Amino acid sequence: MFAGTKLRAALTGIVLSTLSLTTLQGTATAADFPDRTSSHAPTTGGSPVAAIEGATARALARSLAEPAWRRQLTHAALAQQEVDLLALTAKSGAGPVKGFRAALVEAEAGIAEAKGLGEGVPSLLRVGLAGQKVDESALASAEPLVASAPADDDAEVVVAYDSAGVAHELDAATAPQRPVYVVGVDGQKALAAGLEVIERELAARGLDSASPTAASPSTASAATGFWTTRIKSIGIADVKEPWFKSDAEIFSLVTGFGTDGKVRVDTVTMPYLDDEGTTYYPNQILVNWSNYKYNLADVVLMEDDGDTNYSSLAKALAAVLLTITDQGAYIPLVDAIIDAMPASWWTDDPDYVDSFYTLARETAGSRVGAAGNARMTVERYYVSAL
Structure with missing residues (x-):
């Protein structure tokens, strides 16, 4: 299981902290993900897996600007603790989701390569709700953020994104009051x-x-x-x-x-x-x-x-x-x-x-x-x- 499981159990509603000025506009595309073939691929603290998870979180957040897709993810996340992103995107015909899925396929290949798993590995990227317990009406009224776990175990902040691409810095020791999806690998x-x-x-x-x-x-x-x-x-x-x-x-x-x-x-x-x-x-x-x-x-x-x-x-x-x-x-x-x-x-x-x-x-x-x-x-x- 991944970060959302422990976060959900351990944390209560505390107001999120300061906002970053980073803004990324548009829908999710392959450009949101690190290029695993490039020597200039972005990383997170030297961690290729964390870099892919972070890029996936950012791209997923931007794709949630599509209302139908956002509702689809809401229903899936409320029904199960971990949602297989690749499987879920296959059920959506929305344009922004198609772009996100194409990049997600590359992200899955990058995860398998970084972990030395070879080919033929089942999809590994998952997403789940974290923070305070919410229902469908709460998710509809408060736009959720999307985050991934930092590479550094001692990190003081967790970066999360909204559907406009704005990056929010959350306290690593406490939970935001706003609902948060957490992207991670099926361990x-x-x-x-x-x-x-x-x-x-x-x-x-x-x-x-x-x-x-x-x-x-x-x-x-x-x-x-x-x-x-x-x-x-x-x-x-x-x-x-x-x-x-x-x-x-x-x-x-x-x-x-x-x-x-x-x-x-x-x-x-x-x-x-x-x-x-x-x-x-x-x-x-x-x-x-x-x-x-x-x-x-x-x-x-x-x-x-x-x-x-x-x-x-x-x-x-x-x-x-x-x-x-x-x-x-x-x-x-x-x-x-x-x-x-x-x-x-x-x-x-x-x-x-x-x-x-x-x-x-x-x-x-x-x-x-x-x-x-x-x-x-x-x-x-x-x-x-x-």
Whole structure:
């Protein structure tokens, strides 16, 4: 999910702050969007994804000058929390919307490219209502603004646009009284597609990787069953996400040495880990021990910020992990994974959340992460064959 979800829950009606003098006239066209092929494409704090989101917000705001299209978006946003922009524009025949949709197709391609997702990715750009709860009559009487999340987690203002193209600076810590649409990327879909990219890239470079559940049994264990480590409960003190970003998209990298003696990386999605200071009870399998040579594995918890390029992440992981060889004894791999992700890659990096060193097959009970940010209770769990 994206910024509107947390904004809606956390913020109340406070008057919006000062106005910028920026004015953009006319209907939405491709000129509103950054050219992803140009070296002079506009960016937002060095963030290509944030730049595309911001341009989409500006173009969407200008397209809302068309009354029928504005009513269409109103009905969709009131009916569901997240609205697929590409799908919604396909249902409108209004001239300004056709121009917006043509540019939106390019924006979707730019998002996929910036995140290293390749072709064939489902549409990712979404919009939803934020701020105080409103109904259809309120949206009809007060023209909504359209915003996107800043690239900088510490930003003090959020820029939003009206249908005349005027830019309004909103306080990042409080909500405007006026209704606001927030444009963002569907984080769960992007993460799912990204982890598939990581698995393909690692496999192509000789690093074994299982499916995103990390629960696929090896051939040898499939007939009899296998031992796993299962998460009974888990909580995170800080999910590394401000209110104006999406809900936290947490995933784990489970690493160890595979049965062939090579480094193995299994990805595990944790879509339920949205809120900090909350304990969740997923009963989720974290480690499938039939896939590992030794009785130990490491777990690194990461949070996907918007600009994560999964192809680059996989290549960097492979470059580091391929240099580590089996010495006949278990070698912790957490530090190697963290070292593979230099902060210079992105302005908005995938955040390190916490790590658990040397998790054993026999480990049971409560464990606190090395950074003291995550706490989980695990148990041994045997998966029997059918």
